[in-house]
Amino acid sequence: MHLKAIPSKSLKWFANHLFGAILGLSLAAIFAAWGAFFSSSAKRILGYAIQLLSTPPPLWATISLILLSALYTSLKIRQHQKSCNPPNIQEELREELGVYWNNQYKLRCLKCKWPLKCASKNFDSSTFWCSNCNNKHELRDKNGNHLTEAQAIEQLKKLPTSQ
Numbered sequence: 001m002h003l004k005a006i007p008s009k010s011l012k013w014f015a016n017h018l019f020g021a022i023l024g025l026s027l028a029a030i031f032a033a034w035g036a037f038f039s040s041s042a043k044r045i046l047g048y049a050i051q052l053l054s055t056p057p058p059l060w061a062t063i064s065l066i067l068l069s070a071l072y073t074s075l076k077i078r079q080h081q082k083s084c085n086p087p088n089i090q091e092e093l094r095e096e097l098g099v100y101w102n103n104q105y106k107l108r109c110l111k112c113k114w115p116l117k118c119a120s121k122n123f124d125s126s127t128f129w130c131s132n133c134n135n136k137h138e139l140r141d142k143n144g145n146h147l148t149e150a151q152a153i154e155q156l157k158k159l160p161t162s163q
């Protein structure tokens with residue numbers, strides 16, 4: 001039953017180390033770029049490089065800060081996408097209209113029982129994604145008509161509760 005906790009922990013570990021790895025890689029890339037810069041050196045280029053190096057540090061600091069904050073932001077967004085709550089195993093779910101529902105009418109993935117998220121604007125409002133296993137789910141009634149979340153809940157409330 002704790003099987004789910006292990007991947008999410010290792011994911012966090014991975015994310016933390018990934019950040020270090022990205023930092024290391026970008027530093028290595030900068031050094032490599034500098035190496036290439038110097039090795040292809042005509043004296044003119046070298047002179048240019050020295051000139052660049054002697055530019056006030058704020059310029060370099062700004063560039064690296066921007067790069068780092070961009071990296072950090074993208075990592076945070078990724079973490080946020082992955083950090084939705086793991087499924088509550090004790091939660092009672094019922095399968096209706098193409099997804100699982102808990103007793104608060106929240107949508108859950110049929111495969112892994114994680115909370116489902118509304119798909120992007122490119123899809124219609126009956127399409128939902130599982131951020132855990134990346135499966136797509138569509139809300140449809142018995143006749144195959146697309147349903148929005150609100151419509152599905154409305155139908156669900158009319159259905160007999162025992163299953």
Ligand SMILES: [Zn+2]
Pocket residue numbers: 109110111112113114130131132133134135
């Ligand atoms: Zn899933």
